[in-house]
Amino acid sequence: MSSQGPTVGSIEVPSSLSALHDVCKVILDQLARYRFGEEDVFAVHxxxxxxFSNAVEHGNRGDPTKTVRIDYTIDENQVVLRLTDQGNGFDPRKVPDPRLEENITEVRGRGLLLIRAYMDEVQFTPKGNSVRMVRLRHPDPEPDQA
Structure with a gap:
């Protein structure tokens, strides 16, 4: 793979789930440019x-006059995303664990668990209205192990 410098960018979109497709396209196109494998692409996607859904629904409370900002840095070794909404924030430590028996039948609450499972680093700002997620490039599985 030829060495190329990092791609740094920012996208600010209206706080609407209809903007999700365009946001994903920008990021996934960059992952293709750096030839990230299927496992990494799936995890980042x-x-x-x-x-993004959490920022729109919980952070900005579905208010389409607010925005969600996505800052990204992508290079040959990692993907770094920071999503920031205009909401009041939250304390991620207070989100109930969806794996506990008392929460197992809840329809909501699995998003943070999935994010933490698929990203290598997940950090929230103290205010709780911005999340930084890092996915390190993982080696592609051997053809026999796929």
Missing amino acids: LALEEA
């Missing part, structure tokens, strides 16, 4: 969808 899933985490991006979950974090």
